[in-house]
């Protein structure tokens with residue numbers, strides 16, 4: 506079965522793909538990862554990876570999708586044969602698992618937004634803030650309930666369809682996100698001492714470059730461009746033949762970088778202005794950021810804007826993950842969109858609930874020393890996503906290059922040298938780096 510849904514415009518595709526890319530990765534993970542990995546030593550390789558291998562893999566995924574016109578399973582099977590259909594199924598599984606625990610963190614965003622609306626999110630006592638965050642994640646019922654709320658928002662968007670759901674939501678929310686982020690940055694940069702935060706983010710000294718920071722940057726590039734889980738294959742399958750894939754892909758990569766940098770600028774200068782720990786880890790946006798807002802004039806208002814940003818970013822990413830699974834159920838199991846989403850809603854609620862409970866009531870239940878949430882994240886980040894990236898690279902770079910090339914040049918022709926460079930990135934550099942990352946994952 507082929508897929509008839511289509512984006513109404515190139516912009517729709519770009520915003521939906523950027524919506525997928527810009528998520529908790531950019532706003533929640535990037536600032537504290539950049540901090541933990543030596544600022545520029547992480548950011549510069551991240552930008553380089555995004556514009557080289559990352560960008561080329563984006564083009565590869567989108568091309569496979571548009572050529573195969575179907576869910577990631579049908580598209581990869583059509584382009585590469587039955588074995589690649591199987592690898593496509595692995596991508597669906599990856600998206601499904603990621604969404605199950607992504608939705609738990611999404612739930613925290615809903616909860617904090619709710620507090621921000623009531624004006625109770627910012628308190629100047631760090632211990633209270635830490636305790637609040639701890640109380641939220643360890644309270645099983647609350648954690649599960651917020652997860653359900655976030656998952657329902659995600660399902661509610663996807664059930665409306667590609668154009669009237671995903672595209673429409675992205676078209677309104679992504680520009681809103683940008684404006685809100687800029688407003689918060691202006692606030693953050695005009696605080697005394699803000700410049701220290703900017704320096705912290707962008708300072709660059711050669712000594713701090715090390716293989717770990719580079720590999721982390723590589724992993725983050727994958728996560729932040731939503732590679733390796735069939736997202737861009739699925740979104741590419743809804744792309745009009747008139748759209749120039751290289752050009753649209755450059756937009757997506759540029760928007761992703763832009764958002765991560767904006768997120769860093771939103772948070773770090775304010776953190777430094779108040780002499781707080783930039784190394785706040787996962788609690789940065791839930792503990793440190795509220796503390797900042799408690800000290801800033803009009804802080805409650807900016808807190809509200811901030812948590813709207815966080816939720817918007819998380820939602821458009823979760824939507825992309827759900828679309829991968831939904832398109833698969835429509836194409837391969839011949840379910841209607843409505844039934845497919847309903848099935849996802851129920852089963853993802855259950856799987857996500859296990860992750861949600863693994864912070865509190867079930868935190869004693871560990872596998873390889875990891876809670877259920879950490880285990881799923883570990884498996885996806887270290888194995889499933891690299892494997893997905895690898896299968897795309899092998900398919901696009903080696904087996905089906907003529908088809909990919911045809912997709913890339915269908916609207917505009919590019920010089921043979923540029924196309925060769927793109928192919929080398931996809932066929933050689935991407936697999937080598939992914940293999941290194943996989944090995945690192947295995948050896949810990």
Ligand code: TRP
Nearest residue numbers: 526528529530531728729731734
């Ligand atoms: N890119 C998103 C973020 O930064 C997360 C995400 C969405 C993702 N879809 C993905 C990550 C697919 C990996 C694979 O938050």
